[in-house]
Amino acid sequence: MVELQAKPPAAGLLPYSKGNLELIESALGRVFSVAPFKAQGEAIEKALGAALPKVGRSVHLSGAEIVWFSQGQFLVIGEGDMPALEGKAAMTDQSDAWCAIELSGARSEEVLARLVPVDLRQTHFKRGHCLRSQLGHMPLHLTRTGNDSFRLMSFRSMAGTMVHEISRAMDLLVARG
Template identity: 70%
Template sequence: MVELLAKSPAEGLLPYAKGAVELSELALGKAASIAPFKGQLDAVEKALGQGFPKVGRTTGHVVWFSQGQYLAIAIDIPDALGKYAAITDQSDAWCALELKGAAAEEVLARLVPIDLRQSQFKRGHCARTQLGHMPLHITRTGNDAFRLLSFRSMAGTMVHEISRAMDLLAARR
């Protein structure tokens, strides 16, 4: 009988460091999308035991993910929530990376078409955008740190694009 082994999306590709930037894989653990039914946001927040973030923000383990959709990371979803929202397990769907270091913004400026300067995109801010040609969800998790989420199937390309931008930036210094 064949024995299947679980692998993380970027297994064997990371960690990678160049210049003043480090790229590593994050383990999201449990992740579920939550899309409250019309008029049920208050009931969802009550069942979950916490409020939901505003558009483009994160509150602890719940992240604004898209129009009317949130991503709950590393928390248990109560069964009662299914009466008030569409719930989808996303645990194995995403490749989660962390880019951190003094030049992290400069690396991302070469890849992402939004303004990620700390004066505009503060800690706890998040956005749906793209990295090159790939869909991307980005969250600023610290002064010089970002969580990057893209589809699991694009992990190799995502790592390649970011590490190449890191190399090019380091070569200019």
């Protein structure tokens, strides 16, 4: 009998570095999509012990992060099971659905400027800000995790393409000087 082995989405593709830029796979842990039922926002905030983030923002809890994901939908990243939210929200375990990578380095904004049609300069897009956009032709959820670092999430099936596009942009930027 064949024994299946679980592999991360970008297995064998990362880490990758060029110049002062680094691209690594980010292990998210458990990921739950949470869409609050009508009039349940306060009950969810009480159960989580934190306010739900505003549009385009993320909130850190002990052991977890809540990120705005789309209109009326949030991702809870890094938390175990979510029984406290049962009956208060539609929830889906999305732990195996996403490839998350971290781009870091002093020129990370310049790399993303070649790929993402949004102004990601720190003066506009600060730590904890997040958005939905595109990376080339792929859907993307992007969060600024630090002064010079970003978490990029796309569908697991697009891991190879996402790594290829970003590493190519890194190569071209560094080659340019």
